[in-house]
Amino acid sequence: MTTTGTTSQVRYQAIVGVVTAALIGALIGVALTTTAPVPGVAEVSEVVSVAIPIVRVLLDLAAVTTIGLALLSVLVGYDRPKLTEPIMRRARPVALAASLVWTVTALVTLVLQTAEYRPQVSTVSFADIGDYVVEVGAGKALLVVAVLALVQVVLGVLALRHGEKVPAEVRVGLGLFALLPLPVTGHAANWDYHDYTMISMELHVMSAVAWTGGLGAMVVLLAGNRTLLAHALPRFSKLATVCLALTVVTGLFNGVVEILLNPTIGLVTALFTTPYGQLVVLKVMCAAGIAVLGGMVRWKLMPRIVRHERTALATWATFELTVMGLAFGFAVVLTRAPVS
Amino acid sequence: MIRRLLVTIATALVALVVTATPALAHNVLVSSDPAKDTTLETGPSKVTLTFDAPVQGGNVNQVSVVGPNGTQWAEGEVQISSNIVTAGVRPLGPAGTYIVGYRILSADGHPVTGEIPFTLTKAGTGTPAAASAATGGGAVQPAAQSGGGVPVWVWILGAVVLLAIGLTLALRMGRDKA
Numbered sequence: 001m002t003t004t005g006t007t008s009q010v011r012y013q014a015i016v017g018v019v020t021a022a023l024i025g026a027l028i029g030v031a032l033t034t035t036a037p038v039p040g041v042a043e044v045s046e047v048v049s050v051a052i053p054i055v056r057v058l059l060d061l062a063a064v065t066t067i068g069l070a071l072l073s074v075l076v077g078y079d080r081p082k083l084t085e086p087i088m089r090r091a092r093p094v095a096l097a098a099s100l101v102w103t104v105t106a107l108v109t110l111v112l113q114t115a116e117y118r119p120q121v122s123t124v125s126f127a128d129i130g131d132y133v134v135e136v137g138a139g140k141a142l143l144v145v146a147v148l149a150l151v152q153v154v155l156g157v158l159a160l161r162h163g164e165k166v167p168a169e170v171r172v173g174l175g176l177f178a179l180l181p182l183p184v185t186g187h188a189a190n191w192d193y194h195d196y197t198m199i200s201m202e203l204h205v206m207s208a209v210a211w212t213g214g215l216g217a218m219v220v221l222l223a224g225n226r227t228l229l230a231h232a233l234p235r236f237s238k239l240a241t242v243c244l245a246l247t248v249v250t251g252l253f254n255g256v257v258e259i260l261l262n263p264t265i266g267l268v269t270a271l272f273t274t275p276y277g278q279l280v281v282l283k284v285m286c287a288a289g290i291a292v293l294g295g296m297v298r299w300k301l302m303p304r305i306v307r308h309e310r311t312a313l314a315t316w317a318t319f320e321l322t323v324m325g326l327a328f329g330f331a332v333v334l335t336r337a338p339v340s
Numbered sequence: 341m342i343r344r345l346l347v348t349i350a351t352a353l354v355a356l357v358v359t360a361t362p363a364l365a366h367n368v369l370v371s372s373d374p375a376k377d378t379t380l381e382t383g384p385s386k387v388t389l390t391f392d393a394p395v396q397g398g399n400v401n402q403v404s405v406v407g408p409n410g411t412q413w414a415e416g417e418v419q420i421s422s423n424i425v426t427a428g429v430r431p432l433g434p435a436g437t438y439i440v441g442y443r444i445l446s447a448d449g450h451p452v453t454g455e456i457p458f459t460l461t462k463a464g465t466g467t468p469a470a471a472s473a474a475t476g477g478g479a480v481q482p483a484a485q486s487g488g489g490v491p492v493w494v495w496i497l498g499a500v501v502l503l504a505i506g507l508t509l510a511l512r513m514g515r516d517k518a
Contacts (some may be wrong), residue, residue, distance in 0.1 A: 097510075100510060157510055185449060
């Protein structure tokens with residue numbers, strides 16, 4: 001294994017860690033929120049109700065990958081193409097594949113939510129999907145996301161052909177923009193504090209995705225390349241600090257407001273007895289874990305990385321990413337769980 | 341770099357505020373008539389559910405009243421008036437525990453379900469609704485107007501095939517010139 005300049009191995013463990021953790025997180029969430037079927041009322045099949053969070057978490061991870069890889073170009077900079085080009089050549093097809101997965105998972109979610117929308121019928125036709133899009137905000141949002149992700153696919157193809165002439169900032173910007181529609185139609189909103197919870201939720205999603213994506217892209221593609229790492233990690237570290245603060249503050253704000261707005265239950269009771277509250281507590285624990293691991297990288301490893309020394313960054317960052325994956329898994333269930 | 345990102349985020353937020361959306365919320369049941377765990381001598385003629393926020397219309401809202409032995413007693417259309425949902429109930433039959441079940445479409449598009457048990461102490465003269473007419477109303481026939489449709493797994497299979505074709509095509513297109 002050489003770590004000179006251009007060659008660096010890809011850390012597949014990190015990818016496996018994140019995806020597994022995200023799926024496990026989603027399944028734990030599903031298990032927490034499962035309720036006994038209501039008698040006499042038609043309910044959609046369990047397969048669909050479990051598939052919705054699973055596909056949604058895959059959608060989130062595809063978005064994280066797309067945005068993270070676009071961020072990577074910004075982080076490593078454009079002034080040393082000899083060093084960065086081999087890395088970016090590896091990143092571009094992955095980014096393209098991720099944006100395709102993003103598009104398709106958005107469409108699959110649309111089909112699944114249409115099935116959930118009217119559980120009396122077990123089949124789904126184009127007309128049903130049309131009805132869902134017309135009637136329900138989430139349908140419109142998913143359609144918009146699919147279109148925006150498709151634009152990302154086009155940008156991905158262009159980047160594959162023309163390299164960094166396709167500005168990475170555009171890909172990052174469009175990617176972050178495509179994150180906006182889904183939270184808008186989720187239950188982050190409410191009557192009295194609507195504008196604040198909405199903006200707070202959007203900031204939460206964008207910072208969490210940029211943070212996880214940036215870290216993931218660096219660990220998977222850059223961990224073995226000490227020269228580029230010494231340049232990119234300090235830059236990322238500033239971004240990560242902002243993202244950590246934003247994610248925690250906005251997340252707490254949204255969770256607490258959502259619980260307080262439920263007229264039938266108190267804050268402390270809701271936190272520990274309802275699935276919604278338990279998921280909020282689990283996510284707070286994830287955030288604490290990530291902060292500790294992130295601090296470890298920032299204060300213990302980064303000074304040595306800046307001196308181009310070999311460190312155990314990949315291992316620590318893989319832990320951090322796995323906890324992040326878990327938090328994403330909890331999040332997809334949390335966005336749909338009622339406070340009761 | 342950070343500044344550029346902040347500009348991006350700020351732009352996105354401005355776009356968000358400009359395209360201001362209606363307030364949406366995950367509905368919570370505030371009160372019901374009959375109330376939870378009440379004891380009644382005569383059955384109610386209708387069920388009223390009051391939520392904290394408006395319920396979305398459409399024919400997807402369901403209300404059921406299930407009596408002893410799983411018999412169905414709700415009848416007619418589910419009526420929605422902002423945040424109040426009502427459904428008719430047939431005259432009840434044998435004494436025992438009845439359960440009002442509901443599945444309504446929350447303002448944020450998520451289905452909200454729940455149940456409210458109540459006890460009937462004096463047997464009525466009514467008879468249950470026909471067979472397995474599971475819902476109190478909103479007879480749903482979306483499949484009829486659209487001429488069927490295919491099961492969900494077919495859609496998912498289609499999506500996976502589409503993804504595979506898309507990946508192959510896109511990666512090949514990209515490689516042509518490289």
